[in-house]
Amino acid sequence: MSKLKLLLVLLPVLAAAPQFWAQSPSLAVELPPGPMKAKATTACAECHEARIIVQQRLSSAAWTKEVDKMVKWGAVVDAKDRDSLIEYFSANFGPEQPVYVPSRTSVDKRQK
Amino acid sequence: MTTRRNFVGTASGAVFAGALASAIGFHPLLAWAGEKSLAIPGKDGMLVRSARFLDLEMPVEYAADWITPTHHFFVRNHMHEPSTLDPAGWKLSISGEVEKPYAISLTELSKLASHSVTNTLECAGNGRGLQNPKVPGVQWGKGAVGTGTFSGPQLRVLLERAGVKSAGKHVMFRGLDQVPGKVPPFIRSIPLEKAMDADTLVATHMNGAVLLKHHGFPARALVPGWIGAASCKWLTEIKVLDKEFEGNFMSPGYRMPNTAAKPGEAVKPENTHPVTALGVKSLITSPADGAALKGRAIAVHGMAWAGEADIARVEVSTDAGTTWKPARLGHDHAKYAWRQWTYAWQPQKPGAYVVLSRATDTQGRVQPDQPVWNPSGYLYNAIDQVKVHVEA
Numbered sequence: 001m002s003k004l005k006l007l008l009v010l011l012p013v014l015a016a017a018p019q020f021w022a023q024s025p026s027l028a029v030e031l032p033p034g035p036m037k038a039k040a041t042t043a044c045a046e047c048h049e050a051r052i053i054v055q056q057r058l059s060s061a062a063w064t065k066e067v068d069k070m071v072k073w074g075a076v077v078d079a080k081d082r083d084s085l086i087e088y089f090s091a092n093f094g095p096e097q098p099v100y101v102p103s104r105t106s107v108d109k110r111q112k
Numbered sequence: 113m114t115t116r117r118n119f120v121g122t123a124s125g126a127v128f129a130g131a132l133a134s135a136i137g138f139h140p141l142l143a144w145a146g147e148k149s150l151a152i153p154g155k156d157g158m159l160v161r162s163a164r165f166l167d168l169e170m171p172v173e174y175a176a177d178w179i180t181p182t183h184h185f186f187v188r189n190h191m192h193e194p195s196t197l198d199p200a201g202w203k204l205s206i207s208g209e210v211e212k213p214y215a216i217s218l219t220e221l222s223k224l225a226s227h228s229v230t231n232t233l234e235c236a237g238n239g240r241g242l243q244n245p246k247v248p249g250v251q252w253g254k255g256a257v258g259t260g261t262f263s264g265p266q267l268r269v270l271l272e273r274a275g276v277k278s279a280g281k282h283v284m285f286r287g288l289d290q291v292p293g294k295v296p297p298f299i300r301s302i303p304l305e306k307a308m309d310a311d312t313l314v315a316t317h318m319n320g321a322v323l324l325k326h327h328g329f330p331a332r333a334l335v336p337g338w339i340g341a342a343s344c345k346w347l348t349e350i351k352v353l354d355k356e357f358e359g360n361f362m363s364p365g366y367r368m369p370n371t372a373a374k375p376g377e378a379v380k381p382e383n384t385h386p387v388t389a390l391g392v393k394s395l396i397t398s399p400a401d402g403a404a405l406k407g408r409a410i411a412v413h414g415m416a417w418a419g420e421a422d423i424a425r426v427e428v429s430t431d432a433g434t435t436w437k438p439a440r441l442g443h444d445h446a447k448y449a450w451r452q453w454t455y456a457w458q459p460q461k462p463g464a465y466v467v468l469s470r471a472t473d474t475q476g477r478v479q480p481d482q483p484v485w486n487p488s489g490y491l492y493n494a495i496d497q498v499k500v501h502v503e504a
Binding site: 046047048049051052055056057058059062065066072074075099104105106107108 | 154155162169247
């Protein structure tokens with residue numbers, strides 16, 4: 001099967017599986033949908049990418065500490081958004097979420 | 113949004129292409145038609161814990177050789193790697209509690225007698241992802257570890273040239289990590305005694321080649337047997353202090369509770385001490401977790417290391433820990449390096465098995481059944497295990 005045919009076959013499947021894109025390493029990992037996504041992306045994917053966030057599995061107490069630490073370190077979070085941001089991370093990246101599966105870097109042919 | 117600008121400045125072209133693709137909105141085609149994975153020059157098939165900052169983990173099945181090839185060596189960065197490094201302009205300063213502070217160029221440094229140390233370097237947070245309850249930080253699996261031969265002048269030669277005053281007790285390292293926002297700089301210190309050890313280096317080479325940028329080009333500290341964070345990369349400043357350096361990466365960072373904490377329990381800062389040497393640990397590198405195996409003669413392979421101590425023995429259990437059999441240690445051996453081990457396993461019948469490995473060191477330390485939980489998930493060293501299926 002050509003790559004294009006394979007793509008056409010898989011496209012509907014892939015479109016239904018946002019996780020797939022989250023794990024495709026050549027793409028910037030995105031934060032999950034929700035009313036806080038845009039603000040979280042602006043505040044939290046500035047110094048580092050979202051991948052550092054999406055691999056965590058933390059209680060809301062731990063997310064609270066984490067967000068406050070990042071604000072102290074320079075993350076720009078409006079005081080009125082702090083609680084919703086913590087809720088957004090806790091809901092999406094709580095202790096019950098499945099373990100994050102990392103992607104791999106490509107094979108460096110010069111090493112072979 | 114500054115995100116895009118940072119991408120251009122700090123990440124590889126592949127990441128930038130990805131960012132661009134998501135900006136113009138056709139990632140599906142791009143992902144399939146072209147680059148399917150992140151390309152990091154000099155690194156091969158590594159697990160991407162983070163692309164920016166760069167944190168790469170070695171898949172355990174890569175740990176086949178005693179010396180880990182550099183393209184399979186893990187990378188741990190707390191912040192951005194330096195965007196520019198000019199070896200001609202690079203200088204390393206030695207100051208603080210010394211008689212004669214000075215700075216040395218790379219050319220002068222390379223004229224000093226070079227000393228080589230084969231060392232197993234492991235991130236203090238290796239295995240954090242296996243801790244329960246979960247703790248914040250890079251969620252490493254088992255592969256933030258590797259063994260390399262590091263070469264360069266002994267740190268003590270540089271310190272002796274400056275003349276350490278009697279007030280000098282700790283040695284601080286600072287490198288060129290690019291610090292974003294109001295993040296505290298990555299500065300740490302080690303006790304003078306360890307700094308003066310004959311095997312503590314200012315390394316310029318790794319596995320016979322000039323250090324890769326990811327590993328600290330043009331020079332890094334190499335503090336053998338200790339957590340990776342002690343071995344500061346892109347080193348430019350060595351300062352002798354009268355006490356331990358005070359800063360985020362000495363406290364609250366990189367500290368362990370003085371007495372065992374209950375899983376999930378908070379620990380007061382005054383009841384902690386700095387993490388220094390690595391613990392005793394083993395890793396099963398083959399068969400892989402989840403493998404389906406054929407035959408009645410299966411070689412179990414792995415590595416075992418113990419920081420500043422030697423491995424005394426490695427034992428393997430194939431009956432969930434009821435009985436243990438000795439593994440054979442490999443002949444390659446160096447003071448701070450892991451030992452390879454093998455166990456010739458002859459399963460009597462097909463079925464599901466849990467294969468365990470347990471190392472004991474010359475200080476009498478034994479890998480525990482359960483990891484020693486602590487709030488930052490440091491020094492995970494529980495008995496290793498893989499689940500396999502032996503087919504009929």
